[in-house]
Amino acid sequence: xxxxxxxxxxxxxxxxxxxxxxxxxxxxxxxxxxxxxxxxxxxxxxxxxxxxxxxxxxxxxxxxxxxxxxxxxxxxxxxxxxxxxxxxxxxxxxxxxxxxxxxxxxxxxxxxxxxxxxxxxxxxxxxxxxxxxxxxxxxxxxxxxxxxxxxxxxxxxxxxxxxxxxxxxxxxxxxxxxxxxxxxxxxxxxxxxxxxxxxxxxxxxxxxxxxxxxxxxxxxxxxxxxxxxxxxxxxxxxxxxxxxxxxxxxxxxxxxxxxxxxxxxxxxxxxxxxxxxxxxxxxxxxxxxxxxxxxxxxxxxxxxxxxxxxxxxxxxxxxxxxxxxxxxxxxxxxxxxxxxxxxxxxxxxxxxxxxx
Numbered sequence: 001x002x003x004x005x006x007x008x009x010x011x012x013x014x015x016x017x018x019x020x021x022x023x024x025x026x027x028x029x030x031x032x033x034x035x036x037x038x039x040x041x042x043x044x045x046x047x048x049x050x051x052x053x054x055x056x057x058x059x060x061x062x063x064x065x066x067x068x069x070x071x072x073x074x075x076x077x078x079x080x081x082x083x084x085x086x087x088x089x090x091x092x093x094x095x096x097x098x099x100x101x102x103x104x105x106x107x108x109x110x111x112x113x114x115x116x117x118x119x120x121x122x123x124x125x126x127x128x129x130x131x132x133x134x135x136x137x138x139x140x141x142x143x144x145x146x147x148x149x150x151x152x153x154x155x156x157x158x159x160x161x162x163x164x165x166x167x168x169x170x171x172x173x174x175x176x177x178x179x180x181x182x183x184x185x186x187x188x189x190x191x192x193x194x195x196x197x198x199x200x201x202x203x204x205x206x207x208x209x210x211x212x213x214x215x216x217x218x219x220x221x222x223x224x225x226x227x228x229x230x231x232x233x234x235x236x237x238x239x240x241x242x243x244x245x246x247x248x249x250x251x252x253x254x255x256x257x258x259x260x261x262x263x264x265x266x267x268x269x270x271x272x273x274x275x276x277x278x279x280x281x282x283x284x285x286x287x288x289x290x291x292x293x294x295x296x297x298x299x300x301x302x303x304x305x306x307x308x309x310x311x312x313x314x315x316x317x318x319x320x321x322x323x324x325x326x327x328x329x330x331x332x333x334x335x336x337x338x339x340x341x342x343x344x345x346x347x348x349x350x351x352x353x354x355x356x
Contacts (some may be wrong), residue, residue, distance in 0.1 A: 003283060006029070007023060009081050010078075010171065012116065013080070015078060016316075021243075028062050028065060028066055032086050036086070036090065037251070038355070039356070041090060041098050043056050045087065045098070045102055046300065046302055047079065047080060047089065048080065048116070049106075049113055051302055056079075058264070063082070067177050071177075074280075077115070081116070082305040084119050088118075088122060088278075091123050092122070094130045096250055096351075099123050100268075100352040101300075101303050101352055102119060102120055102263075103120075104345065105303040106120055107331065110335050111331070127253075130250055131250045134250060135202055135248065135252065138199065139195075140196065141188075143188075144185050144189060144192075146181040152164070152170075155170060181269040202247055205248065206252070208244050210277050212240070212241070212244060214267045218240060220291045225265040229266060230273065231273070231279065231282060231342060232280060233265065233278035233284065233339070233347070234262075234266075235284065236284075236288075237259050237343050238259060238280075238344065238349075238350065239292050239347075241259060241262075241347055242351055243295060245350075245351060250351065255347060256343075256344045259343035259344055260343075263339040263340055263343055276333075276334040276335060276336055276337075277309055277334065277335050278322055278333040278334050279334075280342065281306075281309045281313050282318040282319055284313075287309055293310055293311060296353070298353070302328075304349040304352060305331050305335075305345075306342065306349055308328060308351070309333065
């Protein structure tokens, strides 16, 4: 991943602030990174992709603490420099909201960032890296060692016959030692069980995905993927695999490959296959949309266009939602996807909804 310093971000944008200003901006940015919330991360990602109808006064106010003249008006380039610098640090820490929002917001390449394309590359690299590390087996320490007071053993041996007062003291010490030992061993056992529990959850998540793939059936619609066209299978597969990702935030690094296999199960219609989003969504029956969106979480329209299209088609009806979609996402409803890319887009949007 990129490792440029804060000043280099300004240079990339052809800005030349003073050293004092850079120091001031760094202090403000560090506070934002430390205290930022998920919804604010989403705001900055929207800024990254050119969003303008946003309330990011909280961002301005933080920088205004060091520089009262800092403004969001007529200062778009520096605002993007600062927002991407903040996002870069958050992505490097493995924050799933930032990583997923940036990847989903690119809409499989249909939305290009205004500047700082390095951030999208970093997010993709971080996704791959943390997807692997999140599933790496943890070190399991199965050695359980009770505490033993050696001095107490000697005191018991040296206890005189008929020394009842001394015996009472010894019994109190034995009780205390037993309690301390029980607490110690309990903590050791619970720590080991937490590791085992997490590994079992990972294995269950992976097993469910594999059985779902091998079965070749939609869990929600209870129909074989072979009954759907590739674009519809892609949407269904992306959403359902998102629901199966119940333990990790970023999912397995092999998710796109699994989704490609799901798409390969779809029927092959004759003639030219429409690959635009509008046709893909309108090709799903309204009842199907209700089932697929039964576990829907609120996601920003600009960063989750596939989910937005499904929601609007469900509420407005097929063919009626196109104009509303363009207004809310800034994208044409006829944007073209390859089935595998559409499946991955639906998957990342589902994961984003889970972490918000």
